[in-house]
Each structure stands twice: as structure tokens, then as C-alpha cells.
Amino acid sequence: SIFAKPTHLVILHLNDTHGHVWGTDDGGGFARIATIVNQVKEEVEKEDGYVLFVHAGDVNTGVPESDQVNALPDFMILSYMGLDAMTLGNHEFDKPFEILELQSKIAQFPFVAANYVDNLHGGPIFEPYIIKKVGDLKVGIIGLATEQTLVLEPIYLGDNTIVNAKETLENYLPIVQEKADVVVVLSHLGYYDDKNPEPNLPVKFTSTNELAKSFRGIDVIIDGHTHSVLDSPVLINDVIIAQAGEHGKFLGRIDLWVDSGRVVDWRGELIPITADIPEDPFIKMFSDMFYQLGSAALDQVVGVTNVLLDGERAHVRSHATNLSNLIADSMIWKTGADVALVNGGGIRSSIDVGEITYRDVLTVLPFGNTVYVMELTGKDLMAVLEYAATIPDGQGAKLHVGGMTAEIKDGKPINVKINGEPLDLNKTYKVVSNNYVAAGGDGYTMLVGKPGYDTGFTDADVLAEYIMYLEVIEDYPSEQRIKYLN
Ligand code: ATP
Ligand code: ZN
Numbered sequence: 001s002i003f004a005k006p007t008h009l010v011i012l013h014l015n016d017t018h019g020h021v022w023g024t025d026d027g028g029g030f031a032r033i034a035t036i037v038n039q040v041k042e043e044v045e046k047e048d049g050y051v052l053f054v055h056a057g058d059v060n061t062g063v064p065e066s067d068q069v070n071a072l073p074d075f076m077i078l079s080y081m082g083l084d085a086m087t088l089g090n091h092e093f094d095k096p097f098e099i100l101e102l103q104s105k106i107a108q109f110p111f112v113a114a115n116y117v118d119n120l121h122g123g124p125i126f127e128p129y130i131i132k133k134v135g136d137l138k139v140g141i142i143g144l145a146t147e148q149t150l151v152l153e154p155i156y157l158g159d160n161t162i163v164n165a166k167e168t169l170e171n172y173l174p175i176v177q178e179k180a181d182v183v184v185v186l187s188h189l190g191y192y193d194d195k196n197p198e199p200n201l202p203v204k205f206t207s208t209n210e211l212a213k214s215f216r217g218i219d220v221i222i223d224g225h226t227h228s229v230l231d232s233p234v235l236i237n238d239v240i241i242a243q244a245g246e247h248g249k250f251l252g253r254i255d256l257w258v259d260s261g262r263v264v265d266w267r268g269e270l271i272p273i274t275a276d277i278p279e280d281p282f283i284k285m286f287s288d289m290f291y292q293l294g295s296a297a298l299d300q301v302v303g304v305t306n307v308l309l310d311g312e313r314a315h316v317r318s319h320a321t322n323l324s325n326l327i328a329d330s331m332i333w334k335t336g337a338d339v340a341l342v343n344g345g346g347i348r349s350s351i352d353v354g355e356i357t358y359r360d361v362l363t364v365l366p367f368g369n370t371v372y373v374m375e376l377t378g379k380d381l382m383a384v385l386e387y388a389a390t391i392p393d394g395q396g397a398k399l400h401v402g403g404m405t406a407e408i409k410d411g412k413p414i415n416v417k418i419n420g421e422p423l424d425l426n427k428t429y430k431v432v433s434n435n436y437v438a439a440g441g442d443g444y445t446m447l448v449g450k451p452g453y454d455t456g457f458t459d460a461d462v463l464a465e466y467i468m469y470l471e472v473i474e475d476y477p478s479e480q481r482i483k484y485l486n
Pocket of ligand 2: 016018058089091225227
């Protein structure tokens, strides 16, 4: 009726938490986030409003204590916090499907991803959308995963795939509009702007910006993937777009006032999860338990370094560092290969001067990748280098090598040497990489189907063993094995 006041709906949102269950002295952590979630619920429900709590994907990968138990503490605690829905980030595909399936069973909330489908029949693997009833209001939540996963995490898609997000939404939006008063898209597509331009990937993908531009009838997009700190939501084509940075440093909050199925007013903000926020005692206890259970193995000292081993994101995505060389060399040391190929984006952290623990190594190489050995001809290696020569600085596909040197001139590889000898196009070389690159990840599709085998060793274990063998790293060469001449 015209006398009824609009319904107040609050959406709390997280994205890209990447194993960051545990806060630090600087803040963050699920135990603090829970306190805010409970406060907001109490405040809003007291005034007859409603709260939904959602996660826009990438729960997995980034903190050893979480990674080693397949993010189960993350899913259990998010469930306890009353999460209503989550969509799938690309990092939900870092491990085999069985793990994702297990996570979906442990989570007490639905995985919502309309475009994650069965290769054969095209049917959704989890929920394409859900309709949440809060009071008299029906809220439709459609989930979308990024097509970038086909390049970024291709290994474990298996019998399933991620199809075009826009075409998928064309199918589902009318259905959900019909059933719901408010339409929320829970998206891991990513928000791009001048500060964070779209990557140049060998696959066509939909951004959240493009999605918002292309449809009428979406009220809100809760986004993830780009780790964007959108202090206040961005409006594109009247669609409210929100994203809450990364690692639970912020909890996003959007307030909507809905009247007769229309959003009549709104506001949005990011709530910083500061250190002064009290920790929920149960979550603190429960998460500490998981931390302690994992610590003995992770605290093991594997060696000492007297030089900073440089894994700084911008460095390893533009040129060789001592750490990229060390990682490539560890793979050759373990397998006796002629050449090692390492993607810069797979190197996720530096190692500080001092004792190196197994935790440090897992922080550098968190993906649980295995070491993969292939037989490649000199011609195949040239194809790898020709592709690598096209990778702009800043992209994860930037190539690091061991056992090989080359120069890139005018965008073409020249002077390629294998262990000091000129490359022989017709010779067969033993080449080692991680299973991610070997499966065509980061655009190295020329490696797909090459003869080879998985050693089963994880890249992190191989690096840890190599450091154990070196004992003390006084210094490590950071020579540019691939030299970009212009
Ligand atoms: P998000 O967590 O939102 O995906 P991200 O840091 O992973 O953020 P990017 O900065 O685009 O996203 O990094 C993607 C890069 O990470 C890829 O290009 C690749 O180099 C690397 N990467 C991702 N998954 C793996 C993996 N399983 N093994 C090795 N490298 C990976
Ligand atoms: Zn992420």
C-alpha cells in the first residue's frame, strides 16, 4: 500500500578472502568480521529490516594453514557466520573437483554459479540462482564465475566448464526478475578501470562493467576478482556495483530501501575490519585450533637465507629475480631436466632474510601445483619463447626459465641456448614445469598434449627440499636468463 514504508534490506558482502581466516594485529579475520555481521543484524532487524550476507568468490588459496586443509575452516566458519550464498571464484578451481564438491557439502550455504556447467549437457553444476525470502520481499541472487578461469585455472575444470557470462545471464535474468523483487548478481567477473585495466588474455571474458552496461533490471552487482577497494559503490547504467577489496580487510555493506519491487533509495560503504573490533570468542577458538593443528609442520625450518629472495608481484611479473631463478633451478635439480619453465604469476610472495620455514615456502608457492616433466623439441621450445615474448610486463604469464638463456629482440626470441649450447630445433629436450603451465595455464596452450608425466611432487616441496640441500643461501643470482633487448 502507499502507506507502507519501504522495506529495508542490507547486503553484507565479502570477496577474495583467500584463506585469511585469521586476523593479525593490523585487523581482519573472520572472528572480527563476525562481530560486525552480528551487530549489523541486531541493529537492522530491530527496526524490522533484513540482512543478507554473501561472498563473491575466491575463498580458496593464499594462507598455508587454510590451504593445507582445503579451506575447510573457511567454509565451516562462513557457515557458522550465517553466510547466505557464495559464487565461485577462479581459485575455487585450484584443486580437483572432488575438493570443491566436498567444500560444497560442508558449506551450509549454496554455491551459486549459473555459468559453471556440465560440458556435455550444459546443466549447472551447483545452483544457477536462488530466491531468498526475507519478510514479504523476494531477493533473487544469480551467481556468475569468470570465463578467465579457462586460462587462469584450466586444470581441474575437467568435465565441467565456464560458459559466457552475458549469454548465461540473458537466459536467467528474465526468470529471476519474474520471481523476485530485487535482483542481485553475485559476480566474480571483476571491475576494471584506468587504475586497473583489463588483462590481455587469450580468452574472451565478460567484466562486471560490461555486464552492468548490457542489461536492464539488475539492481546490485556484488563483485569480486579484481580485489578492488570500492569505498563507495560505482554506478554503471543504474546498477550498483560493490566490491570489498581482499582478505577480509573490509566488510562491504549496502543498504537498500525497496518499495513495490523497486529500489527507491540506497547507500553503500566498506567497513574496515580494524584491530579494535572484538573477536567472536567461538570463532577465535575454533580458528585457533585449526591454526595450531597445522603449525608443527609449517614451522619446520628448511634453511636460512642471508639475502632477500624477491617474489614481489610487480617484479616477478616483469623480470627475473633471485627467487624466480631459485624456483626454476629447484625443478631442474629435482628432475634432471634440461630446461625449466615457471610462470611469474605463480610466485606469490618474497622470503625475508633469516630462517626459512615450510610456511614461507608455501606462501611463495601456495597452489599445490605439481612438478610436470615433458618432452619438447627445440621447435616446441621456440613456440614457448615466441609466446613468452608477447607477454606485457605485469602479467602472470611472464616466463622465467632455468637451463636456458635467450634474448628477445623486436618481440622475437633470438640467441636461444640450452645449457650454453645453441638450441637445436630438431632435438628433443627434457623440460620441467608446474602442472598449471603444462596444462596450458596462462596461455601456454602450445604445451597441451605434449608427451610427459606428472612427478606428483608439489612445487613447494621441491623448493623446500632444494633449500634444505643448499642449507644457507648467502646470495642467489638474479641474472636475466631471458633478456628483453628493446
Ligand atoms: P584473483 O585471486 O582474484 O584471481 P590473482 O592474484 O590470482 O587474483 P591475477 O593477479 O590476475 O589474479 O593473477 C593471476 C595469475 O596467477 C595467473 O596469470 C597465473 O600466473 C597465476 N596463477 C593463478 N593460478 C595459478 C596456479 N594454480 N598455478 C600457478 N599460477 C597460478
Ligand atoms: Zn582473488
